[in-house]
Amino acid sequence: MRDPHVILRVVSKFLIPFIALFAFYVQFHGDFGPGGGFQAGVILAASVILYALIFGLEAAKKAFPPSWIRIGMTLGVLLYGGTGVVTWILGGDFLSYGVLAHDAAHGQHYGIIAIELGVLCAVATVMIAIFYAFGSRQPEPDEEDW
Amino acid sequence: MDILSLFPAWLLEQGPAFIIVLPLLMGAITAILPSRKPAWWAALIVTLLCTATAFGLLLQVYSEGASLYTMGGWDPPHGISLVIDALSAPVLLLIAAMAVVTVIYAMPATIAEVEPKKRAPFYAAFLLCFAGLMGMVVTGDAFNVFVFLEVSSISTYALVAMGAARDRRALAAAYNYLIMGSIGATFFVIGLGFMYMETGTLNMADMSRILADLDGGSRVAKVGFGFIIIGLGLKLAMFPLHTWLPGAYAYSPTKVTVFLASTATKAALYLLLRFTFTVFDPSFDYVGIVLKYILIGVGVFGMIFASLQAIFQTDARRTLAYSSVAQVGYMLLGIGLATAAGLAAGYLHLLNHAIIKGGLFLAMGAFWYRFGITRIEDFSGLSKTMPWTMGAFMISGLSLIGVPFTAGFVSKVNLTIAAADKGWWWAVAVIVITSVLAIIYIGRILLAAYFGSPPLIDGEPAKKNEAPLMMLVPMWVLTLMSIAIGSNILGVGDNFVMASERAAALLLGTGG
Amino acid sequence: MFSVIFEQYNYGIVIILMMTGLYVVFASRNLIKKLVGLSIFQTSVFLLYITIGKVAGGQPPIVSESHGEDHASLEPVLVAAGNAKEAAAYGAGHSDVLYSNPLPHVLILTAIVVGVATLAIGLSLVVRIREVYGTIEEDDINALDYRYNLEGIED
Numbered sequence: 001m002r003d004p005h006v007i008l009r010v011v012s013k014f015l016i017p018f019i020a021l022f023a024f025y026v027q028f029h030g031d032f033g034p035g036g037g038f039q040a041g042v043i044l045a046a047s048v049i050l051y052a053l054i055f056g057l058e059a060a061k062k063a064f065p066p067s068w069i070r071i072g073m074t075l076g077v078l079l080y081g082g083t084g085v086v087t088w089i090l091g092g093d094f095l096s097y098g099v100l101a102h103d104a105a106h107g108q109h110y111g112i113i114a115i116e117l118g119v120l121c122a123v124a125t126v127m128i129a130i131f132y133a134f135g136s137r138q139p140e141p142d143e144e145d146w
Numbered sequence: 147m148d149i150l151s152l153f154p155a156w157l158l159e160q161g162p163a164f165i166i167v168l169p170l171l172m173g174a175i176t177a178i179l180p181s182r183k184p185a186w187w188a189a190l191i192v193t194l195l196c197t198a199t200a201f202g203l204l205l206q207v208y209s210e211g212a213s214l215y216t217m218g219g220w221d222p223p224h225g226i227s228l229v230i231d232a233l234s235a236p237v238l239l240l241i242a243a244m245a246v247v248t249v250i251y252a253m254p255a256t257i258a259e260v261e262p263k264k265r266a267p268f269y270a271a272f273l274l275c276f277a278g279l280m281g282m283v284v285t286g287d288a289f290n291v292f293v294f295l296e297v298s299s300i301s302t303y304a305l306v307a308m309g310a311a312r313d314r315r316a317l318a319a320a321y322n323y324l325i326m327g328s329i330g331a332t333f334f335v336i337g338l339g340f341m342y343m344e345t346g347t348l349n350m351a352d353m354s355r356i357l358a359d360l361d362g363g364s365r366v367a368k369v370g371f372g373f374i375i376i377g378l379g380l381k382l383a384m385f386p387l388h389t390w391l392p393g394a395y396a397y398s399p400t401k402v403t404v405f406l407a408s409t410a411t412k413a414a415l416y417l418l419l420r421f422t423f424t425v426f427d428p429s430f431d432y433v434g435i436v437l438k439y440i441l442i443g444v445g446v447f448g449m450i451f452a453s454l455q456a457i458f459q460t461d462a463r464r465t466l467a468y469s470s471v472a473q474v475g476y477m478l479l480g481i482g483l484a485t486a487a488g489l490a491a492g493y494l495h496l497l498n499h500a501i502i503k504g505g506l507f508l509a510m511g512a513f514w515y516r517f518g519i520t521r522i523e524d525f526s527g528l529s530k531t532m533p534w535t536m537g538a539f540m541i542s543g544l545s546l547i548g549v550p551f552t553a554g555f556v557s558k559v560n561l562t563i564a565a566a567d568k569g570w571w572w573a574v575a576v577i578v579i580t581s582v583l584a585i586i587y588i589g590r591i592l593l594a595a596y597f598g599s600p601p602l603i604d605g606e607p608a609k610k611n612e613a614p615l616m617m618l619v620p621m622w623v624l625t626l627m628s629i630a631i632g633s634n635i636l637g638v639g640d641n642f643v644m645a646s647e648r649a650a651a652l653l654l655g656t657g658g
Numbered sequence: 659m660f661s662v663i664f665e666q667y668n669y670g671i672v673i674i675l676m677m678t679g680l681y682v683v684f685a686s687r688n689l690i691k692k693l694v695g696l697s698i699f700q701t702s703v704f705l706l707y708i709t710i711g712k713v714a715g716g717q718p719p720i721v722s723e724s725h726g727e728d729h730a731s732l733e734p735v736l737v738a739a740g741n742a743k744e745a746a747a748y749g750a751g752h753s754d755v756l757y758s759n760p761l762p763h764v765l766i767l768t769a770i771v772v773g774v775a776t777l778a779i780g781l782s783l784v785v786r787i788r789e790v791y792g793t794i795e796e797d798d799i800n801a802l803d804y805r806y807n808l809e810g811i812e813d
Contacts (some may be wrong), residue, residue, distance in 0.1 A: 031719070078174060092219055092611060300779060325696060329696070
């Protein structure tokens with residue numbers, strides 16, 4: 001039985017990894033130019049949502065299980081808050097990155113990388129969770145209907 | 147006995163950040179906790195710790211003066227600063243204490259009202275709302291106010307919608323609240339944008355210094371002030387902008403109603419005080435005009451119209467909700483007077499009303515829990531079937547009216563004296579009229595409860611079925627607090643009055 | 659007069675979008691359209707903030723940093739943390755590049771996230787209303803609730 005969406009499926013199989021890679025590029029480029037956690041999280045979530053649109057919500061849920069997504073939301077917030085708690089433990093004020101390393105400049109670097117990672121995790125998983133929540137309310141259409 | 151030395155030094159020093167961060171992180175963890183009991187314990191422990199921290203910070207402010215905490219080690223005006231002073235510390239303690247009371251109450255209430263697999267996210271949303279409210283009160287940076295305002299508001303929209311399991315009108319009420327709340331927050335941001343254009347800074351202390359140098363600022367500052375007042379007015383249910391409040395209070399889960407009625411509007415009123423008196427100064431002519439004509443006008447109209455609307459409701463929860471709008475009018479009248487006595491009276495009413503309304507809504511929730519009662523005509527005979535709960539409701543109701551020896555009497559007397567000092571006898575008349583209207587709408591409920599007979603269930607009068615202990619204890623704690631403030635038992639009333647006077651002195655710049 | 663309009667066209671666009679969004683929120687009786695109006699209203703506020711951040715003749719606020727001298731180029735950051743006056747004096751002496759203001763961009767990023775969260779909750783409320791009431795027209799919902807209020811029974 002010929003797959004009615006073979007072009008879409010092949011092209012997206014090429015593109016989705018590049019979209020995810022672009023997300024990580026934006027994430028790490030945030031230190032030097034426009035970018036950062038929120039933008040990268042949305043792009044990463046867009047790649048997962050594209051996968052869900054083309055291959056079906058069930059396939060996306062097998063690749064990114066909802067339980068992982070829920071843990072990811074909490075993990076993102078905890079990474080951000082945890083950086084602040086670490087700075088508390090090391091004796092500074094909340095989120096004063098200067099105490100994280102041997103001098104203030106490197107401490108700022110480490111601190112920003114850690115919190116942006118937390119933001120990426122939280123934003124990507126929240127976007128995916130919103131999509132799963134809306135997408136699961138109706139049964140999926142059959143292959144030939146779209 | 148120096149209670150302040152019992153607190154660890156680290157807690158008092160890092161307290162402002164701790165009190166926001168703990169509920170925020172625990173809220174994230176609570177969302178993935180497996181079942182309901184750990185979620186409730188997490189909420190209880192977090193709110194108890196935050197109450198202890200808030201109490202310690204309050205004692206520190208009264209003994210050592212205002213404190214400034216720099217977030218991230220960056221000094222203001224570059225960094226975000228958290229400020230604890232005589233204005234914010236009592237509100238902080240109020241919100242934390244009301245959170246503890248509602249969490250204890252929530253144990254039986256949410257088992258009845260929220261389905262099992264949604265209870266852990268319910269407590270998580272509650273902790274996020276709590277963190278947002280704490281942040282709003284503590285922060286000293288204007289845009290940070292917006293961020294925490296929206297954190298608490300968005301959690302509130304979700305919490306109100308959770309009442310849909312009990313009453314499907316909660317969904318439309320939550321949607322209406324969302325639209326109006328978002329418009330309010332966006333107006334606040336627009337006003338803030340104009341203030342940033344005028345002063346170039348977002349730190350509230352810096353903004354007030356620059357505005358004082360500019361002697362009130364140009365038209366940009368006036369427009370900004372207008373937008374900020376309207377935005378905050380939507381959040382605190384100022385008279386024509388209050389239409390979201392009856393729906394949100396009536397149909398949400400009872401724990402959420404109690405928490406909202408005691409904290410959300412009070413925190414927004416605190417922000418109004420902060421912006422009107424600290425950032426802007428009442429000596430600027432446009433601020434003086436807004437205070438004198440708009441806040442007082444809106445307050446007086448709100449008092450009268452909302453009290454009238456409260457009389458004609460059939461649903462008891464909506465009666466109490468409209469009564470809340472009227473009480474906000476009292477506070478606005480006190481603020482609009484802009485004298486030390488008026489501000490102190492308005493601030494005292496802010497604290498007292500939270501305690502009174504909290505007690506009333508807790509009792510309402512207990513009536514629903516046992517008998518499914520929401521309408522006034524169903525109240526008949528409740529004094530015989532639920533005597534302790536009805537007793538708490540009656541005492542809190544009398545306090546709302548302003549009967550002597552209760553908290554409401556103290557704040558209304560102070561407000562009347564402040565209005566009379568300024569020679570505004572029409573304001574005194576309005577206060578008396580609205581107290582009479584309060585007698586009518588509270589009296590209707592008490593009449594049905596004490597002079598009606600219990601309804602017949604299966605042909606027999608309903609038997610006595612008191613509310614569970616975990617609901618009775620918070621209710622009576624608030625009721626006894628209200629009596630203690632009114633009759634000055636153990637000097638509690640004096641402490642509240644002193645707190646309000648110190649806050650008013652800080653606002654008018656005559657003291658710390 | 660035309661020069662005033664051409665210089666301040668951004669405010670004109672902001673006002674048009676703001677009023678359009680508010681009008682759509684007030685006037686439409688469909689729940690999804692109200693959310694659309696709210697989004698337009700919030701977008702106008704974002705435009706207001708970002709357009710006032712542009713400094714005429716300013717560069718994008720990106721500090722170019724080569725890896726060997728990262729300590730020196732971070733000095734302004736550390737000085738600014740201490741004292742505003744020192745930082746201003748430092749900046750006046752060292753930088754001869756005019757940067758646009760980066761602060762409004764950060765504020766708007768936060769506001770965009772808030773707007774997305776509000777939209778997500780609003781849309782999920784609309785989905786639930788549709789499931790419970792069967793309609794998303796406000797007039798029909800009010801009519802159904804009117805009968806519910808009077809009779810206290812499900813429809």
